[in-house]
Amino acid sequence: MAGFAKVVIVGGGPAGLQAALTLGRMHVDTVVFDDERPRNSTSARMHNVLGWDGTEPARLRAAARNELQRYPWVRVIDGTVRGARRETDIELDTADGPWHAENLLIAAGVEDALLPIPGVAELWGDLVLPCPYCHGHEHAEGPIAVISSGAHAAHVEGLLRGLTDEVPHFEPEEVASVARAGDRALITRHDGRTAEVAAVFIPPNPRPRSSVATDLGVRVEADGIVVDALGRTNQPGIWAAGDVARRLDPHVPAAVVTAMAAGLTAAADIAAAGAPPPRGSAREG
Ligand SMILES: Cc1cc2nc3c(=O)[nH]c(=O)nc-3n(C[C@H](O)[C@H](O)[C@H](O)COP(=O)(O)OP(=O)(O)OC[C@H]3O[C@@H](n4cnc5c(N)ncnc54)[C@H](O)[C@@H]3O)c2cc1C
Secondary structure: OOEEEEEEEEOOOHHHHHHHHHHHHOOOOEEEEEOOOOOOOOOOOEOOOOOOOOEOHHHHHHHHHHHHOOOOOEEEEEOOEEEEEEOOOEEEEEOOEEEEEEEEEEOOOEEEOOOOOOOHHHHEOOOEEOOHHHHOHHHOOOOEEEEOOHHHHHHHHHHHHOOOOOOOEEOHHHEEEEEEEOOEEEEEEOOOOEEEEOEEEOOOOEEEOOOHHHHOOOOEEOOEEOOOOOOEOOOOOEEEOHHHEOOOOOOOOOOHHHHHHHHHHHHHHHHHHHOOOOOOOOOOO
16 A cells, blocks of 8 residues: 655654644644654653653653544554655655655654663663653662763763762773662672662663664764754755754753654644745736
């Protein structure tokens, strides 16, 4: 089966679903493809999202999908966009066959290349965490460890010191393993010394999850798809939003609310780009 939509959104996380809501409210024919692998799926609770603080991340996504049903111009399809190419329009390779779009929003999120320390992947999102704004407060009884180096370590340690007095720092190469010890984390160094802490923060090291951007010649750098303040990429008709897009300032947190804001911003620009010209602008006679 082949399909067509004025706008296709790759990724139904906070960025893509918010963009779909904005486009739906502007009666723009929109399809969202999503394969249900959100970045925060290993966390039982989501924080620092006004109105949803402390709830399961999946509840926000389910509520958003439910709300989108009010807008018949929006369809959400469960499935992966496997690749893309530009013909006269944008062609996307999906399990449903080729889908064609006039405009594309890439909101496919990222995956994290975690430190290769035994135990880190198993505890990721639980006791090993990326973001003090999202999960620092819950562990403020301390100590909260930082396994990182350089500017990232200094930045995160500074934030965590606002929450707790004890913020032990470990260079990644000195740590042999991280393991659960009850509701705390046990860090074991290569020299055998151990430290029990309330939680561990590490650098997330995000990587784009989908090849769609590079397939279409979209400019991608190490820290994400290059976009302007409206989410426009270097390719006409292609926008990006959320974690997959490079933040204009690296200190802006990659978070649910910032992803939603970026989705809304890009969608508003897409809607404006497709809007009919103002009355009187067409040549008369
Ligand atoms: C462990 C952890 C915990 C976090 N906790 C919090 C928190 O408490 N509060 C907070 O504000 N932020 C938190 N974050 C950050 C937050 O998860 C992200 O900033 C947010 O999810 C970004 O939204 P997004 O829509 O850009 O991407 P995502 O939420 O990752 O959504 C992207 C979606 O695109 C889909 N997708 C990808 N490629 C394709 C494809 N080719 N075809 C179809 N679908 C595709 C994925 O399956 C996914 O559903 C956390 C991050 C991590 C790593």
